[in-house]
Amino acid sequence: MRLAAVALAVVLSEAPNERAMSMLRDWVRFVDEHTAGETDAALDSLTAWTYNDLELLLGYVEALTEVPLNIPVRGIRKRQINDFDLAEIKARTKDLQVRGDFDRFRKRAVILHTDAAILGAAPVVVAAPVADKSRPPWRRGEPEPRVDVKSLDGRVESFERANPNWQYSMGLVESLPAAPRRDRFVAQWYRAVGAYFAKERNYADAIGHFERAQLVVPDDPLVLYGEACLQETLGAPRIQNYVRVTTLPNGLVIRGVSLPQTHLRRAESLLRKALAADSHFVEANLRLGRVLTQLQRHEEALPYLQAAIADSQDRTVTYYAHLFSGDAALALGRLPDSRLSYEIAVALYPDSQASRLGLAAAFRAAGDRPAALATLERTLVKPPASREGDDPWWDYYFGDAANVDRLIEELREPLRSRQP
Amino acid sequence: MMRAIVTLAAAAGTSLAAMQPTFSTRVEGVRVDVLVTDGSRRPLRGLTAADFSIRDNGVPQQIDLVSFGETSLNVGLAFDLSESVVGARLDQLKAASAALTAELHPGDQSALVTFDTVVSLPCPLSANRLCVRDALNAATPARETALVDGVFAGMMIGESDAGRSLLMVFSDGLDTASFIDTDRVLDMGRRSDVVVYPITTKGARPDFLEELASLTGGRLHEVEASGDLSATFRAILDEFRHRYLITYAPKNVPKDGWHKLEVMVNRSGARVKARPGYQGG
Numbered sequence: 001m002r003l004a005a006v007a008l009a010v011v012l013s014e015a016p017n018e019r020a021m022s023m024l025r026d027w028v029r030f031v032d033e034h035t036a037g038e039t040d041a042a043l044d045s046l047t048a049w050t051y052n053d054l055e056l057l058l059g060y061v062e063a064l065t066e067v068p069l070n071i072p073v074r075g076i077r078k079r080q081i082n083d084f085d086l087a088e089i090k091a092r093t094k095d096l097q098v099r100g101d102f103d104r105f106r107k108r109a110v111i112l113h114t115d116a117a118i119l120g121a122a123p124v125v126v127a128a129p130v131a132d133k134s135r136p137p138w139r140r141g142e143p144e145p146r147v148d149v150k151s152l153d154g155r156v157e158s159f160e161r162a163n164p165n166w167q168y169s170m171g172l173v174e175s176l177p178a179a180p181r182r183d184r185f186v187a188q189w190y191r192a193v194g195a196y197f198a199k200e201r202n203y204a205d206a207i208g209h210f211e212r213a214q215l216v217v218p219d220d221p222l223v224l225y226g227e228a229c230l231q232e233t234l235g236a237p238r239i240q241n242y243v244r245v246t247t248l249p250n251g252l253v254i255r256g257v258s259l260p261q262t263h264l265r266r267a268e269s270l271l272r273k274a275l276a277a278d279s280h281f282v283e284a285n286l287r288l289g290r291v292l293t294q295l296q297r298h299e300e301a302l303p304y305l306q307a308a309i310a311d312s313q314d315r316t317v318t319y320y321a322h323l324f325s326g327d328a329a330l331a332l333g334r335l336p337d338s339r340l341s342y343e344i345a346v347a348l349y350p351d352s353q354a355s356r357l358g359l360a361a362a363f364r365a366a367g368d369r370p371a372a373l374a375t376l377e378r379t380l381v382k383p384p385a386s387r388e389g390d391d392p393w394w395d396y397y398f399g400d401a402a403n404v405d406r407l408i409e410e411l412r413e414p415l416r417s418r419q420p
Numbered sequence: 421m422m423r424a425i426v427t428l429a430a431a432a433g434t435s436l437a438a439m440q441p442t443f444s445t446r447v448e449g450v451r452v453d454v455l456v457t458d459g460s461r462r463p464l465r466g467l468t469a470a471d472f473s474i475r476d477n478g479v480p481q482q483i484d485l486v487s488f489g490e491t492s493l494n495v496g497l498a499f500d501l502s503e504s505v506v507g508a509r510l511d512q513l514k515a516a517s518a519a520l521t522a523e524l525h526p527g528d529q530s531a532l533v534t535f536d537t538v539v540s541l542p543c544p545l546s547a548n549r550l551c552v553r554d555a556l557n558a559a560t561p562a563r564e565t566a567l568v569d570g571v572f573a574g575m576m577i578g579e580s581d582a583g584r585s586l587l588m589v590f591s592d593g594l595d596t597a598s599f600i601d602t603d604r605v606l607d608m609g610r611r612s613d614v615v616v617y618p619i620t621t622k623g624a625r626p627d628f629l630e631e632l633a634s635l636t637g638g639r640l641h642e643v644e645a646s647g648d649l650s651a652t653f654r655a656i657l658d659e660f661r662h663r664y665l666i667t668y669a670p671k672n673v674p675k676d677g678w679h680k681l682e683v684m685v686n687r688s689g690a691r692v693k694a695r696p697g698y699q700g701g
Contacts, residue, residue, distance in 0.1 A: 155504055238595070242596070382540070
């Protein structure tokens with residue numbers, strides 16, 4: 001699990017122009033030569049650059065690909081490039097526009113950096129940084145770099161520098177024309193990468209990713225759904241418990257995590273927006289039902305869960321919907337309804353732990369302790385090692401992650417070669 | 421704790437959708453596990469029913485029975501075996517469990533529930549003293565921590581036998597994977613006879629476990645990361661064994677709702693620890 005700690009000051013050094021311009025020429029070559037999804041020589045050369053190299057180059061790449069200056073730091077980076085270099089960059093941009101499909105080049109650049117982040121070297125582990133109290137507090141939209149906290153089972157394991165390749169990808173995505181309408185690739189990239197962050201439990205990058213998505217593709221139901229999954233997870237005990245008890249050294253604070261209700265209400269709002277665009281969006285109905293039960297609005301939750309059951313063609317989604325319906329009915333004191341829902345969930349996944357815990361709770365609430373125990377014992381007596389995959393609940397908070405391989409492949413496939 | 425005998429009126433085989441259950445209940449009695457200590461926190465022995473008084477929602481009650489050390493124990497262990505419990509911590513847990521089971525009396529039973537993401541029952545409630553040792557020797561800590569699910573299962577196992585039930589919960593981490601929510605388990609604590617003693621490492625700040633211990637009349641123990649778990653486990657067992665079990669049939673109080681309990685002892689300087697109440701109905 002990765003969460004973001006306080007942002008560090010951007011290190012601004014004397015710009016060694018020759019170095020940056022030389023790297024920029026190499027960078028264009030890497031974009032041209034890289035085969036999407038492969039760890040080839042171009043990708044190796046790019047990932048051999050240090051994070052400091054990449055930070056130096058970023059403003060030059062943004063200028064070359066005409067990334068919009070809609071974030072102050074992009075303007076700052078551009079102003080640090082001298083006029084001579086800017087003129088040369090402008091000429092190179094023209095060359096790229098003349099030689100062929102400039103948007104395709106930019107998309108291939110997105111893929112290069114996305115591949116570098118996914119397939120490249122392991123993250124850079126650093127010592128715990130010291131918070132700079134002389135700086136004003138961190139604000140949304142402030143530039144990277146930042147430091148991420150990596151933890152395992154509730155324990156801080158290490159501090160890592162945020163991978164700058166994501167920042168590259170995000171900027172390059174925005175370089176694609178926004179009018180008359182956004183290229184479909186943009187929403188596709190936000191969804192796929194959001195799913196990748198969910199799979200990796202990389203909440204640090206996911207938070208910034210979806211914050212930007214709100215501005216760039218605010219109405220795409222699949223991206224809204226992806227962020228709703230993230231918000232639901234941030235409001236869940238797994239994150240809340242961790243943040244509650246974790247004290248970081250050197251005055252660092254974890255950012256991006258608020259009270260559970262804040263995240264759940266945000267998820268509710270995103271899911272309602274997604275459903276307004278597509279009322280038969282099965283997973284959105286499911287998640288909205290679950291979020292409402294988490295907000296103790298059980299009566300309101302049930303119709304969404306029922307809609308998910310009615311429309312679902314997927315065993316796992318149907319399982320979740322019955323599981324959460326059982327919860328809502330139990331909370332409302334409707335014990336037969338609750339028991340029925342849990343029993344259907346058990347029938348769908350007979351050894352699933354969550355459904356049996358729920359059914360046991362329903363039996364117990366009805367005063368039938370022997371039945372409660374018998375329900376639970378069936379799954380408890382199986383050896384843990386044989387139970388991997390028994391319960392979809394264990395993957396619930398990974399959201400869209402089950403689709404990540406397909407989504408990433410759909411991004412790469414049309415851009416595998418330089419020419420269409 | 422109020423025990424209700426529930427009769428399901430619907431006939432067996434009736435479809436669930438059509439089933440409208442009818443419940444009938446009768447009150448058997450309320451059992452309250454009470455620890456009485458002197459100023460030095462040593463258990464006070466030899467007290468009789470005449471030494472106790474009890475109020476149920478402020479109404480004095482007639483105590484039917486007070487027993488001390490006469491009832492065999494059901495000792496449930498619910499252990500976190502997630503990825504963070506590796507190496508020395510697991511070794512300590514094995515040693516502490518061995519020390520604990522060595523202190524069990526003939527007639528006492530033990531059970532072991534383990535939890536990571538997966539909750540397991542390698543040792544159902546029984547007099548088998550070797551099961552816990554063997555299960556822990558075979559354990560491989562892995563995955564995340566379904567603490568709340570594990571506690572829920574542990575309490576269910578504790579309730580499965582009429583004896584006095586102690587549940588010792590060990591966890592060095594945070595819940596990261598449970599399905600059951602904490603409120604449901606806390607509500608279970610209000611309705612259960614099982615007394616919960618959680619043991620956690622310092623810094624874990626386990627609000628849920630602290631509240632559950634308080635509701636059930638147990639006590640949270642926080643140990644240093646390298647602390648002596650064996651001594652803690654033995655101390656908890658000893659404390660639990662030296663508790664009084666008070667039984668009474670509630671009179672002149674409504675059956676349903678929360679019943680605030682006040683247990684008093686007519687000995688100066690005596691300190692009384694018992695559950696603060698129980699959920700009726």
